[in-house]
Amino acid sequence: MSELGQTNPLDRRDFIVRAAKAGAAIVAAGGVGLWLHDRKGPSANAFSRTVSLPDFSLASTGPKMSIVTGANRVKTVNRALAALGGIERFIKSGDRVVLKVNAAFASPPALSATSHPDLVAEVARLCLRAGARSVIVTDNPINDPQSCFALTGIARAAESAGAKIALPTPSSFKPTTLADATLIKDWPLLFEPFQGATKLIGLAPVKGHYRSGASLTMKNWYGLLGGRRNIFHQDINTIIFELTRLVRPTLVILDGTTTMLTNGPTGGSLDDLKATNTMIASTDGVAADAFGATLLGKTTASLPFIGKAAAAGLGTADFESLNPVRDHVD
């Protein structure tokens, strides 16, 4: 401490000089920080560029919907599409069609956790009959893709109908960014099957979902995301809403032949299921989901993603306003 006593006392001039130096140091540090600041934020450098899906919707068709009751999927989907003017209204000669199925789990079709193979095969067949040059069936499952497509019966059914299966590989993904999005920023998107595609049809089963309340056509687009997408479960309604903004399909088909009422999305017991015998086809996924909610005994108000999408003008939650064509087949 003796040395401290030997230093000169701080006078006014010294204080001002020292304060000025300290201020300069702070300004310099701030300047360097500002200079280093990356205003764009980090990017997913594993990829060279971002991609976006084209708008596959048809302006000429407008919002339409059909609801057909019956236990036979092949019959009900044919009738539902006929009620919208036939598959030819959506699929033209030379089209390259992508069918986005729900193959999320390596689960047999009887448990209704995935798109039913009979439905997948029939829609693929109809597309090819309408003149489609190719039909690709794809999804990025939760479980191992090969097992999922095999054990759900989707692979065999699709291939028997003349469609091709596109299993995701790491190179199938490209980053995508949705404008003004909260969650979809530089996120890996299952893109490879869409290269050259001209039409997109979503095929989703009706299921309850522990996190989102329901898994319907809008939630089905979740299967296009790669990466550790489970972090989105913390904001499930926003991610479903953003996916609905991101993906504009030609058509969606909601399979309510069997509804998973409880313990979704995996189910497990046949007791989780109820025969609701309804097939919905629509160009408006929001309307299809609003109807699908009724099969689950839910209201649209209890499924916030529907309200968000409707409020953003992505469709209507008032499906009756579309004057859906209703029919029944035995």
Next chain:
Amino acid sequence: MPTGSLCIRSMSWFGSERGGAERWAGFVILLCLAAIAAGVLLKQFSFNPAALVATAAAPAVPGAAKIVSSPSPGETPTILPPELSAFSAPETFSADNLYDKIDGKADLYLTAGFVELRCQRFALKATNDAWMEWFVYDMGTLPPAFSVFSLQRRSEAQAFELTEFSYQTQNALFFVCGRYYVEAVTAMPTEPMMAAMRAMARQFVAANPPGAMQIPELKLFPPENLEADSQGLQVADAFGFDGFTNVFTAKYSLPDGATNADVLAFLEMTRTSATAMALRDVYRSFLLANGGKEIETGDAALLGKPINFMDSIEIVFTEDNIVAGVHAAPDAASAAKVARLLADGLRKGKNE
């Protein structure tokens, strides 16, 4: 150089008597530290989950992230009945990748204290295309295992005499064995397959003896009018209230009164009676703050005023260190009846 001298040197680097490389080295170091701090501060405002999580931490294809390992002793090989053979490799999932197996349902397990999932598919040797999947969820202890068991209990459950907590449906078995919650699921519920699954379940229990599976809270529910197998445990956010963390529930049916309603009774044990009263008050405040209205009944002195909450009746009271009550009862009369029944049972249980 004495330590004090060093301190003074560094403290007085702005001073006029110090100079040279020492001063400038100190200045540069401080400048670098300040720049780093500023950079970190600014960078945190541009968090991008895609870059930080998606591409580096996980492959794009979920299946590729699975950890495949051999089953541990006492599990599948030793419990496998002769009529079954392995149909797939065993898989193991931790809390980090449980989502890769069960997607949105993972949260149910994770909030309950999930430790590990082991699963594998097995086929009947005789047919080979009839297969089932065997899931063993290690939940750490008995109560979490009971929790996930009870929250998924199927309404069409049939008795399956295996452990205190077990049932079967037309295509599946579900049971708790100590710290494990086990599911066996098939899409082809033929009698040979179901018999093989039951045999495997029995051997699992024999290989992993659970001892007496006692959950003391379940015994606090009075047996009168209690629906069989209706008891459950919610370990988080019960009834949408984040203050409830270990709520046991039980369903009561009242066939003999003016109403014929199912009423859900609940209880949570806390450390002290003061804690219980505080939790009761916070829950009441939560209900009232979200639109609930107190209603007058003659039982108010005993159980507190019932609350009409979204057209159903809530009652919450305390008995010593237990918060208890009735949730979402269809009417005030049945709510009061079950609440009285529960209060009497708790008091009696305390005196025994």
